Amino acid sequence: MATVTLKNVWKYYGETPAVKDLNITCPDGSFVSILGPSGCGKSSTMRMLAGLEHISAGDVLFDDERINDLAPKDRDVAMVFENYALYPHKSVFENMANPLRLRKMDDSTIKDRVEAAGKLLEIDHLMERRPHELSGGQKQRVAIGRAIVREPKLFLFDEPIAHLDAKLRAHMRGEIKHLQKSLGTTMIYVTHDQLEALSMADYIAVMHDGELQQWGTPSEIYNHPVNAWVAGFVGEPAMNFLTCDLQGNGDKVHLSHKNFEIPLLSEQIKRLNGARKAKQARMGVRPDALSISMTDPGEPSIKGKIFVNELLGGDMLVEVELEDARIRVKTTPEFNGKPGDSCHLTVNRDKWHVFDSGDGHAYF
């Protein structure tokens, strides 16, 4: 159990920086997810925490102790690898016992711990098998088992469920979250799947191109993204973006577009302070913050033509064509508009966002 702090951490591979000036504090006992697309530096960060990469600059602290120069074996960290990294010539029992044997624990302790872990992960019937006789899901549990027998300060999970099929992934999300809560150990979980991060983590660190974009709870990240990139990355189906003009002044400002003109709420106008000079901005609104109707709703709305409907089981996703873009709306399956029909979209103005058209930072 430890608080993990990264201070001004940089990682260079030759001349290329993979991680730039990272500052994160993970509270003790929390589940922190590092989220981002491939190449954003999340794996490098994790490997630096494990000691598998040297830290180019900055400090990494476990509970106030600087661990930059410690070898992995001295850091008391347990890691679950993306491809499980099980030892093929050892049985499941020996795989899980490996860290304990390396620490020269006595046989009875090893036996107890491994069996306890096996029971917890429901693999106790597989103890004598070899890795190549196991399914993907079973291998992954063995890998997790190997990590938990040690009772380390920190867990590092590197995209552990990426190679499982969708159903098993959904199941494991709950299992892993429950596991972390019951063990109480700090966990840092790297993933590119925003759904995993949102559903499992206490805190998310969103990274892009080596830089930390936003740190916050899942709901903060989802509802108050700090820039357009984060807003577009998190959330499925993705947020809609439209380029609009800011028109009006004083306390009456509206977003103007070929297909609509919608006024801003008063607090939102206050937040816009710098932007009014820019005149152009990007509006972002999630499909579930829009509602669609075939008739004129009376308030300012977006007018467009239906392009295609997609039925997603309990929801229907409607793609609406505007002058220069297409946006998607989530609605009920009973919606009966057909492609080609004209329709109106109303925006929930508590849930829309305006981003700077230059660097993408959010005004609200």
Add this chain to the structure above:
Amino acid sequence: MASQDVVHYDTPLQKALRVSAALFLAAYLIWTLLPFVIMFVSSFKDLLEAFNLPDVGDWSGVGIFFEFTPTFEHYSSLFSEGNFGRYMANSLIAAGGSAIVSVVFGSLAAYSLSRVEFRGKKDLFFWIISTRMAPVVAVMVPLYSIFRTLDLVGTLPGLILAYTTFNLPFAIWILKGFFDNVPYAIEESQMVDGSTRFQAFWSIVPLVAPGIGAFVVLCILFAWNDFLFAAIIGSGGAKTLPVATRELVQPQNIQWGSIMAAGVVTTAPMMLLGLVIRKYLVTGLTMGAVKE
């Protein structure tokens, strides 16, 4: 995006290991390359100077090795009286000829083995590769008889045929692997477009070109360096460089200078080849057992 090798955290023990490793490497490199240096330098030394050694135990006197006046007489005598130009040509023709024959027949066979399935195919394959592993000495006995009856002893074609004995199975073995990697769909689409089966085959040959290139180089290497076949079957009319070099060792008067020069002439081309062939060398030398 991780670095080349697993990361190191140096302990004093590791530092010590590192130093001794470097020493070991240096010592080995010297031991390995020294004979080449000696051969090369000695080939330019007059006979008497070649025999100059420092006193036993006098390590500082090693410089004697470099004190000499260089002479080209060994090389020139090789090519003028020694006929080495002809032997070189023989080596080249035998090596190249067998490479060509092996590639032509071998690629056809490799292609067939790759594409078709029949009972006993694996046994056939095993037999093919066993011909490559058989000790030449053993096979030489009957081969010599057969070649003598066919009047092939001492002729270049005879030697080429002899080299084909171990190059052909090698070609089949290596090229089959390359052909296996070319999906049959490519030929099918060619045939749908209107080519004959043979044209389709011809069209995928460029795709196995790296394999053919690697094989040809290795094939030349083995044939050029061979001694036994050339000595027994090529003796007389088809003498190659290794045999000719050996013959310079006459009981009464061993002409070391010429031998060193002959050694350089025989080895230098193959060393150049070695620079070229690195990539498939292991695959070739282990007959595909170890893939890089």
Add this chain to the structure above:
Amino acid sequence: MTDVTNFENKSMLSGAAQLFRARQHSVEVEARPLTDALPEPTIFNPPAPKRYYLYLMAPAIAVLAFISLYPFFWLIVMSLQSVDIGSSEWVGFRNYARLLKDPNFLSGWGLLLKYSAMCLFMQLAIGLMLAVIVNNHRYEKYLVTALLMPMMMAPAVAGLLWLFLYNGTFGWYHWILQSLGILDSASILASQSTSMYAIVLVDVWQWTPLITLIALAGLKKVPRDQLEANMVDGASPIRNFFAITLPNLYPVLLIAILLRFMDNFRFIDHILVLTGGGPGNSTKILPVYLFEVAFKFFKLGRGAAIALTLLIVTIVLGMILVRVFDKPQSERK
């Protein structure tokens, strides 16, 4: 490095190799394939009639049959005869009976085993150490190129070169050995007790690089994941080497050993040049004895008998090789 020859699958075990009944493992394919290529080549029945392909193969197979089968039967026939210049007479198994009583034949095998053991031991030890040192070295490419040069030399020429180097009067390596106190003034080639070392050393000089290259290829295939997992679990790099790297190397090293062992049966060029089997019989390993019987004394009949025994042993070794060669493929997870 692209995986160029991933052609073998489990069913490559031929009828011949199944004599050894390799254990079959149940294998599960890992969840995500690493490439989009098929894991095994598809064997199919192409629209062309089988005949077509058999015709294509025919010339090559014919040549091979002429060159291997024909001599093989000839060998059997010859071994049952006593062949002299111009004449031959049938003597049944007399050649074989004589062999069993022939001290040179028996010592030929003994010496061959002793020679192989020494060569293999040194080549493995040195080759493996070199591979570990060179792996991921800053100058790896140049080092490997320098190291492989001895393999490019004709073994016969190597023999001649070392004949020069071993010479008691003007040989540089003799001088080094003498200065180190290992030898007296007599050349290493002159005495029966040391001559074996002489030929072993030449073989080691020439072929250690092969072991190095093979070990290097194997080292690069060791899964990094497992090494790192072991590091996080608490292993030091030395521990890692013995626990993860070596077990992964065993199949590759086994192939290397078998191959070199079989090569020891074949490569006698340098022995013929350096010692000719002597002094006495101290370096007359079996293939060298065979050469002497067949091509110096021209006793082709007895030579054929010896050759047959040699061939049979080689084929048995070859079958083992094919079976071992198959295993790494199916157990690689």
